[in-house]
Every structure is written in C-alpha cells, then in structure tokens.
Amino acid sequence: MSRSSLHRQVKGGSLPYEDEKFSYVAAVRDDADSPAAVPAANRVIRRPQIRKGMVLLELCAKPEELTRETVTKKRHGDLYRAARDIDWGDAWPPPPPAAP
Numbered sequence: 001m002s003r004s005s006l007h008r009q010v011k012g013g014s015l016p017y018e019d020e021k022f023s024y025v026a027a028v029r030d031d032a033d034s035p036a037a038v039p040a041a042n043r044v045i046r047r048p049q050i051r052k053g054m055v056l057l058e059l060c061a062k063p064e065e066l067t068r069e070t071v072t073k074k075r076h077g078d079l080y081r082a083a084r085d086i087d088w089g090d091a092w093p094p095p096p097p098a099a100p
Contacts, residue, residue, distance in 0.1 A: 026089070040091030042067070047088050055083035059092055 002017055026043070042059040045066065049056040053073040061067045069092070071083040082094045 042092040
C-alpha cells in the first residue's frame, strides 16, 4: 500500500510503502453431537510450495509445534492431488468427501 509523504513523516518511515504485520484467529463452535466439531489434526500455516512431483507443506500440528510434510506424487497419489489444491489455513489431511 503506497503512502503519502505526510504519512511517511508521521510514522518515521523512509519507504514509499508500508508492510503491516497481521494475524488471524480460527474459531469453531463446540457442538459435541456433530462430527464436524472435531478439530483438524493439522493446519497449513504457509502457502504450499509446489514442485515437480511434490508439494511441501508447513503445518501447525499441536500447540506450539510446527512441522513440515513432503507429499510426493509417486508415494501419496490422492493426497498429492489434494495438496496441490490446498490453501493457507486449510486442514491437513483434508477431510474425506461426503458420501452421497
């Protein structure tokens, strides 16, 4: 986001843009009767790095525990296809598709 010279002067910045830090909170309603209320085992905390035949994921596994997982095309098949489409903040592994 570009900023005016007055904005730079007030904030004491020298760059014509400002990098703001941000965070988010994910909340879930606790409903014991619903299977959807079970929290995800892992959450993707960074945009997946897609390479030829593999996807690198950085995950939040438990409170204060970060892990990396490599999903390969040969070894993981269906999970590899899901990993290519996963986004930041999504649950990993993805929930199975709903039965018709």
